[in-house]
Amino acid sequence: xxxxxxxxxxxxxxxxxxxxxxxxxxxxxxxxxxxxxxxxxxxxxxxxxxxxxxxxxxxxxxxxxxxxxxxxxxxxxxxxxxxxxxxxxxxxxxxxxxxxxxxxxxxxxxxxxxxxxxxxxxxxxxxxxxxxxxxxxxxxxxxxxxxxxxxxxxxxxxxxxxxxxxxxxxxxxxxxxxxxxxxxxxxxxxxxxxxxxxxxxxxxxxxxxxxxxxxxx
Numbered sequence: 001x002x003x004x005x006x007x008x009x010x011x012x013x014x015x016x017x018x019x020x021x022x023x024x025x026x027x028x029x030x031x032x033x034x035x036x037x038x039x040x041x042x043x044x045x046x047x048x049x050x051x052x053x054x055x056x057x058x059x060x061x062x063x064x065x066x067x068x069x070x071x072x073x074x075x076x077x078x079x080x081x082x083x084x085x086x087x088x089x090x091x092x093x094x095x096x097x098x099x100x101x102x103x104x105x106x107x108x109x110x111x112x113x114x115x116x117x118x119x120x121x122x123x124x125x126x127x128x129x130x131x132x133x134x135x136x137x138x139x140x141x142x143x144x145x146x147x148x149x150x151x152x153x154x155x156x157x158x159x160x161x162x163x164x165x166x167x168x169x170x171x172x173x174x175x176x177x178x179x180x181x182x183x184x185x186x187x188x189x190x191x192x193x194x195x196x197x198x199x200x201x202x203x204x205x206x207x208x209x210x211x212x213x214x215x216x217x
Contacts, residue, residue, distance in 0.1 A: 003053060004055065013081040037054040101114055
């Protein structure tokens, strides 16, 4: 649950080990949305809905459609993570200098991570060849592939910095205050005779976008 005057985001992240790149898409594309939390006894009141300061994530897809979902669409749902961008705290985070590499090859693709600040490309490539992960005759093609991925990642980082700067310049003091005071609560199932006891495994971590919850219940 998110306590805020407005929903935290209208985007959702889709990622997995198999996917070449992380994808950030509109929630509506996945038939999901942040909806006002209204206590059961007040759900007939439209006024309470409009004045809600609490939001919960909800699937807006009709039940009939969920039952008829194809396997590709279902897999996308499995890798969905609620996305959140906190412009006021971006300075506390270092932008990643790592790129995920999936280099296509005849025998098998080369999967690896390259850090453009810590890794030296020639040495990195030679190590892959020595480990029989990369064919020697593909060395130059692999290096060009990595360079292109690094250029793309640096461009994304630069665009993110520019977008944050612009967003902060245009943000009202009221909106800044809302972001500063936004609170996240993480709920676990209430223990029942038919459900396992999760009291010893409760954790505040939500996901890599939201970080830790302010409250765990």
